Amino acid sequence: MRPFGYFVHHQGRGHAERCAAIAQALPPTRPLTLFCARDDIFPPLPDRVAIVRLPSLFEPSGDEAGTMDWVATPDTLHCAPLGWPGIRRAMATLSGWFDTADPALMICDVSAEVAQLARICSVPHVKVLQHGDRGDPGHRAAYDGAAGLLAPFHADLAQPDWDATMRAKTCFAGGLGVDTRVSDRDAARARLGIGTDEEMILVVAGGGGGGFAAAPLGVGARATPQARWITIGPVQRDWHATEPANLTHRGWVEDAADHIAAADLVIASTGNTTCQQILAAARPWLAIPEWRYFDEQHRKAEALAAAGVASVRPHLPSSADGWRAALAATRRDHRPAAQRAMIAADPAADAARWLEGLAERLWTPSVVATPVVVEA
Numbered sequence: 001m002r003p004f005g006y007f008v009h010h011q012g013r014g015h016a017e018r019c020a021a022i023a024q025a026l027p028p029t030r031p032l033t034l035f036c037a038r039d040d041i042f043p044p045l046p047d048r049v050a051i052v053r054l055p056s057l058f059e060p061s062g063d064e065a066g067t068m069d070w071v072a073t074p075d076t077l078h079c080a081p082l083g084w085p086g087i088r089r090a091m092a093t094l095s096g097w098f099d100t101a102d103p104a105l106m107i108c109d110v111s112a113e114v115a116q117l118a119r120i121c122s123v124p125h126v127k128v129l130q131h132g133d134r135g136d137p138g139h140r141a142a143y144d145g146a147a148g149l150l151a152p153f154h155a156d157l158a159q160p161d162w163d164a165t166m167r168a169k170t171c172f173a174g175g176l177g178v179d180t181r182v183s184d185r186d187a188a189r190a191r192l193g194i195g196t197d198e199e200m201i202l203v204v205a206g207g208g209g210g211g212f213a214a215a216p217l218g219v220g221a222r223a224t225p226q227a228r229w230i231t232i233g234p235v236q237r238d239w240h241a242t243e244p245a246n247l248t249h250r251g252w253v254e255d256a257a258d259h260i261a262a263a264d265l266v267i268a269s270t271g272n273t274t275c276q277q278i279l280a281a282a283r284p285w286l287a288i289p290e291w292r293y294f295d296e297q298h299r300k301a302e303a304l305a306a307a308g309v310a311s312v313r314p315h316l317p318s319s320a321d322g323w324r325a326a327l328a329a330t331r332r333d334h335r336p337a338a339q340r341a342m343i344a345a346d347p348a349a350d351a352a353r354w355l356e357g358l359a360e361r362l363w364t365p366s367v368v369a370t371p372v373v374v375e376a
Helices: 015-024 085-103 110-122 137-144 162-166 185-194 212-222 256-262 272-281 293-308 320-332 336-340 347-363
Strands: 004-008 032-036 049-053 103-109 125-128 148-151 170-172 197-202 227-232 247-249 265-268 286-288
Touching: 004 015, 004 085, 015 032, 015 103, 015 272, 015 347, 032 085, 085 103, 085 110, 103 110, 103 347, 110 125, 110 137, 110 247, 125 247, 148 347, 185 256, 197 212, 197 256, 212 227, 212 247, 212 320, 256 272, 265 272, 265 320, 272 293, 272 336, 286 293, 286 320
Parallel strands: 004 032, 004 103, 032 049, 103 125, 125 148, 148 170, 197 227, 197 265, 227 247, 265 286
Antiparallel strands: none
């Protein structure tokens, strides 16, 4: 059986987590080779999975030329600096594997350049679809040249600018790569040391960025002294921030799902893993998008608002009155059933079946019927 290849971006955790979920769900007879700049970010993988370390396509190692930035980057590429030996080694590793392994499919999560390399090397590829302003020639080439697109979210969160052709070749898998089992609220609170009757407001920032600023969180906590505020994930400290006693920063935790299950209301950015966990827990959600390339989180926030599954603000409120109004609106507009409907029963199995079906369709010779001539 021909292998699948899988390129995994090493920023954040979501790319590696959904890769591992698919790896576990694929048939045990399907060989799988992963390509990533890190091999320590993956959840448990089946023994049949091989990981090939690549040089980072984005971070310099010190042996780059650094003298060629005056040469313009064409619109069909995003990150393709000249004079980087690491990029040459990464692309040589990939193209060499394409030649020797004869893969059935290459899954790309995510890089427009790697997706285009697969197409140039005559290897069918699946591009993982992300939100954002990605109508540029580089993204369009990766999407248009793909045999299929894989979206790790519900179809109702599709952007309005994704046309019918694009949606027709997309597998939507809400909750893919995320443990969406939700703990009992009281049991989660007991594990976290939070009283059953306490009002808990949770602030979540994912691993892909710098997190929220501390100062506006302090304003919010002071505006609601009856509530216990807890932050998990990174927080940007401000020299001028004055923080009240009802605000606690717990930093990076391994039990984010318990924190979300314990919360009465969640304030969070709109990274994919965070989104799926909050939607599964069906908590009132004030969504605040963080900066990402191509405005990914802003477009995701717009999709969440359009689906009615989050209350969205462009930034954290800046005054006590603003905080009280935002929190009241978040509670008032809460639609827990709509949130839960965003999560598929078994998204990894759905994605694996779709990938296997796509590979079969790609490599099964088509039968051309002999025309029947009817004489008059």
